[in-house]
Amino acid sequence: MSNRLFADPSFPAVPVVGTDDLYPVHRIFCVGRNYADHAKEMGVEVDRETPFYFLKNPLALTANGSSIPYPPGTENYHYEMEFVVVIGKPLFKASIDEVSDAVFGYACGLDMTRRDLQLVARAKGRPWDFGKDFEQSAVLTAITPAAEFGAIGEQSIWLKVDGETRQDAKLSDLVWSVPELLSHLSHYYHLQPGDVIYTGTPAGVGAVVAGQSIEGGVEGLEPISLNILAAE
Template sequence: MPDFVIAPPAIPSVPVAGGGDFPVRRIYCIGRNYPEHAREMGHDPEREPPFFFSKPADALVTGGAETPYPPATSDLHHEIELVVAIGGEGAGIAVADALDHVFGYAAGIDLTRRDMQAVAKKQARPWDMAKAFDHSAPVGDIVPAARIGHPAKGPIALAVNGKDRQLGDIVDMIWPVPDAIAYLSTLVTLMPGDLIFTGTPAGVAAVERGDLLQGTIAGVGTVTTRIV
């Protein structure tokens, strides 16, 4: 056993519906993967090679826990997303084989410091701190694909304080799950424990302290958190 000089950090994990926990290795996120969201962010939604950013695994918020409002922003935005949990190692994965690497699915929320992101974009700087901050990835329980199959269509929605904010359909993804997995696997080796946030539909907007966020994906599940 290694002789660590400090206590090793805990392994982040997400509860699995039906029992057990899914240990999380890395979190990858796809940007602008729905046409209407691409348009609302001022971009052309034509299918171009996808781009990815990351969040740290310990940014997860699970079990419906509260989410602290982060420092260094006054414009915190919600983005409801289908989350893919990878269960099998792969690099250079063919689209036809991609779903064989999926353990399951969950509903998640990509929280974004939108004002910080806007400044970084304007200055042509990385926007890691706009996306990869503490508690920036609330996620619901992972439902095994063996139980629900591989959802390719169905409503995806988010409400704030009971009022609808985002509503779309996962069938509208520019890069569907198999394509996204295949492309990402040309850039990195995907491993068991990886999560992929697959992008958000239109309707992203700011949230405040006290707001209750409730996301749903038909056939997958829910994610709930209150901003405090």
């Protein structure tokens, strides 16, 4: 009988609002350049022919309200506030009209980014992994069930650093709507419960340093927060 050399980490899980349930997170999909003004501030054009994605390891997930050290290898550590879609049923090769029943709920997320490393990779045509996928780079709130949140429309999405507003937009500003994203992604992956999709960030991204605090939200969802400590 073979023995594993060390213990396997369990998948992280987040609470569901109003219940004692926990939702295990198996995969984190992230949509890039899904707000036109954010794409503009990053010096790129929105690809209106097809959505653009990258992934984060679920072990990068950190709890809402955490205090975390400034990450290694960067001098330009950015916040990105995001509306997150949580999958509740299998979804594969679905049409736009078929995806709504597969949504379990919604949450607020932070896609923390080592921007200097991302931009170096982008300039060289390399993957973004070093800039995007690192320890404690994904924050996620408790999940609000889809029926309680209601239809996606003009809800505000915002972020503050030390009380100063940095991002302020509406979900209606999304370039690719949630049904469009889920339909498109389902033609490339067998989406399953445990999958979450960060749908992109509005304009206003910027750097944070040790000692600063982030708070943000989407109207109708539990707010998100993160405290930045000195580097280890």
